[in-house]
Amino acid sequence: xxxxxxxxxxxxxxxxxxxxxxxxxxxxxxxxxxxxxxxxxxxxxxxxxxxxxxxxxxxxxxxxxxxxxxxxxxxxxxxxxxxxxxxxxxxxxxxxxxxxxxxxxxxxxxxxxxxxxxxxxxxxxxxxxxxxxxxxxxxxxxxxxxxxxxxxxxxxxxxxxxxxxxxxxxxxxxxxxxxxxxxxxxxxxxxxxxxxxxxxxxxxxxxxxxxxxxxxxxxxxxxxxxxxxxxxxxxxxxxxxxxxxxxxxxxxxxxxxxxxx
Amino acid sequence: xxxxxxxxxxxxxxxxxxxxxxxxxxxxxxxxxxxxxxxxxxxxxxxxxxxxxxxxxxxxxxxxxxxxxxxxxxxxxxxxxxxxxxxxxxxxxxxxxxxxxxxxxxxxxxxxxxxxxxxxxxxxxxxxxxxxxxxxxxxxxxxxxxxxxxxxxxxxxxxxxxxxxxxxxxxxxxxxxxxxxxxxxxxxxxxxxxxxxxxxxxxxxxxxxxxxxxxxxxxxxxxxxxxxxxxxxxxxxxxxxxxxxxxxxxxxxxxxxxxxxxxxxxxx
Numbered sequence: 001x002x003x004x005x006x007x008x009x010x011x012x013x014x015x016x017x018x019x020x021x022x023x024x025x026x027x028x029x030x031x032x033x034x035x036x037x038x039x040x041x042x043x044x045x046x047x048x049x050x051x052x053x054x055x056x057x058x059x060x061x062x063x064x065x066x067x068x069x070x071x072x073x074x075x076x077x078x079x080x081x082x083x084x085x086x087x088x089x090x091x092x093x094x095x096x097x098x099x100x101x102x103x104x105x106x107x108x109x110x111x112x113x114x115x116x117x118x119x120x121x122x123x124x125x126x127x128x129x130x131x132x133x134x135x136x137x138x139x140x141x142x143x144x145x146x147x148x149x150x151x152x153x154x155x156x157x158x159x160x161x162x163x164x165x166x167x168x169x170x171x172x173x174x175x176x177x178x179x180x181x182x183x184x185x186x187x188x189x190x191x192x193x194x195x196x197x198x199x200x201x202x203x204x205x206x207x208x209x210x211x212x213x214x215x216x217x218x219x220x221x222x223x224x225x226x227x228x229x230x231x232x233x234x235x236x237x238x239x240x241x242x243x244x245x246x247x248x249x250x251x252x253x254x255x256x257x258x259x260x261x
Numbered sequence: 262x263x264x265x266x267x268x269x270x271x272x273x274x275x276x277x278x279x280x281x282x283x284x285x286x287x288x289x290x291x292x293x294x295x296x297x298x299x300x301x302x303x304x305x306x307x308x309x310x311x312x313x314x315x316x317x318x319x320x321x322x323x324x325x326x327x328x329x330x331x332x333x334x335x336x337x338x339x340x341x342x343x344x345x346x347x348x349x350x351x352x353x354x355x356x357x358x359x360x361x362x363x364x365x366x367x368x369x370x371x372x373x374x375x376x377x378x379x380x381x382x383x384x385x386x387x388x389x390x391x392x393x394x395x396x397x398x399x400x401x402x403x404x405x406x407x408x409x410x411x412x413x414x415x416x417x418x419x420x421x422x423x424x425x426x427x428x429x430x431x432x433x434x435x436x437x438x439x440x441x442x443x444x445x446x447x448x449x450x451x452x453x454x455x456x457x458x459x460x461x462x463x464x465x466x467x468x469x470x471x472x473x474x475x476x477x478x479x480x481x482x483x484x485x486x487x488x489x490x491x492x493x494x495x496x497x498x499x500x501x502x503x504x505x506x507x508x509x510x511x512x513x514x515x516x517x518x519x520x521x522x523x524x525x526x527x528x529x
Contacts (some may be wrong), residue, residue: 060428078431091425095447095525108434136524145298156433 004033005192006057006160010064011115013052022110024217025064026052032211032221036071039186039193041203042221044213045251050196057194058084077254080105083153089145092137098124098148099133105156123151126185143174150185160192167202176235179205183231198224200251203242205233210215212250222254263292312494317501320494334502337468337479340396342402344471345457345464352411353453359412360419361445376496377409382470394475402471406463411456418452419445450525454518465507480506 014025026049034040041109044050055061056068059078068075070082084091093101100107106116124133127147137145146166162231167175183206186193195201203210204227211221225247229239262357295314302311312320324330357375359366381402426448430440472481484499 058428058432078428080434081434082432084429084432086425086429088423088425090423091429093426093444093447095450097524104430104435105433107443108430108439138526152429152433158432 005036005038005071006032006034006194007067007069008032008053008056009067009069011056011063011068013049013056013061013063016064021064026216026218027056027063027220028218030066030220034192036182036192037190039183039195039206039208041195041197041207041210042213043197043200043203043210043247043251044219045215046198048213048216049215049219050198051164054084054162054194054196058082078110080156081159081192083156083158083161085149085153085161085166087150087165087168089137089142089169092145092148092152094137097134097136098129098140098151101137101148102151102155104152109156119155120151123155124148126154126188127151128181141174142170145176146170146178147181149197150182154185154189154191158191161196163193165197166195168197168199175202176222180232182206183233187231200244200247201235201240203227204229204240204247205235209246211245212254214254223250225250288414309491309493312497316494317347317497321498321501324495326497330498330502333480333499334506335481336476337472337481337503338477338506340399340403340471341464341468343459344400344467345407345461347400348404348464349411349453349460350408351456352408352456353415355408356412356453356456357441357445357449360416360449361441366416373409373412376405379407381467382473385470385474389474398474399468399471399476402474403464403467406467407460410460410463411453414452414456414459415449418449418456421452422448430437447525450522454522454525460516461505461511461514465503465510470505474528 002094008030012028013030014021014027015023016251030053032053042050042053050243052061056063057070057075059075059082062076066162075082093104096104099117102120102123103116106119111119121130121133122148124130127150129144129147129151131155132140132144137148140148149166167178179202195203195206210225210227212223212225213219214222227243229237229243233240299314302308305311312369316522321330339430340385355369384402384405388398388401407459422445426444427440435443468479469481470486472479473485476482480499480502484496487493487495487499
């Protein structure tokens, strides 16, 4: 495996009660290495443990065994080097205007009000939310709220973005727009991104590489596929369709294999 | 709990909490109740048992003229507000701590769950024995009533915070203390305010019990004392004043919430 920026080595995770495993492990022998600057999509059926992977990377959960490192430093708890964009907008601070939501990270690191607002406004512009600075999350559409989440993590200048199906709850049009904009933002910022999705088309549209997860329990990455389609990618192009067929067959085979056991 | 955010351009309710046009309906409802009161009291009851609105109004005017009523209202309101604010001041931080720190919750939960079922009136005698018949006892009874309502609402508020909010804060660099100040506290505020509004209602109800402790003034005293003289008209004065004062206090409290705490998503 190539040297990575974000690395998981032989990670397993199972829920425990009083030191004993209460169910078969969610993940076992999970290996992953993402180089700096890569857009990596973790693809798998719902319930396979994708979100568990993200929670481990974010430091919300600790692995039962194995090691997780970012930039050669072990991950032990949440940190500002790893920012999470959640699927649900309930992570936004509803009592703060969008500018103050985005300024939250800079505020935690002790920047002055003027300085952090300048940073927040700049990042709201980056996600095309100029003019919405003074609105509260409750006054924004679902797509806008996810933009605020993205701006909020970027304003904190993390080493990696961990995104947990961030567009999963949006309507098709907003999702398409945000996918395109995310690629654009990634192009500008060159942040490393670990993006979790169960949508094959979304993974192909976004990723440099796609890790297809096996079905749980004991899930891990079954196959990694490099997406060498040129950007900007078009959803209707021939290469896109081929790739979709290939990954779809892979996931289906995975399902059958599992069912025969 | 839903977060109430008024769409831009819709009418903002006034001090009474009503949109224009609803005021007429509101007044009609009050007038209707007075008419009904008049009808029932004059048709089915002797005036000593159920005085009509006119009798109560006349007695009320006499008590206003002699300034007796203001004395009762003033002293009761003072007791209610002191008990209410001291009780809320104890309960809100306590509820935040109990909601946020498991150990604190485990230690204090038995007492919370036990005493919230013991009504304040049950404590009248012990409180008098321990603290005498002065203002302290009366205010303590109201503090007691306020505390549990605000405490439990605050704890519910803390447990209702979306875990993603605290996780997001941690990822954005908030230490546990900063997360408490910048996330737990503001996210719980609507629950604290709702608890306070409910507790305000209970404080009004409890002032009657509190003023059963050897008081010589107050609306509770007025009601309790008038019983001895069969002065039902004065009892009704006490009832009407409690209700009206409670309503006005609640409206004012609500107005303050809407005016200063709207972004926290209070229940209006």
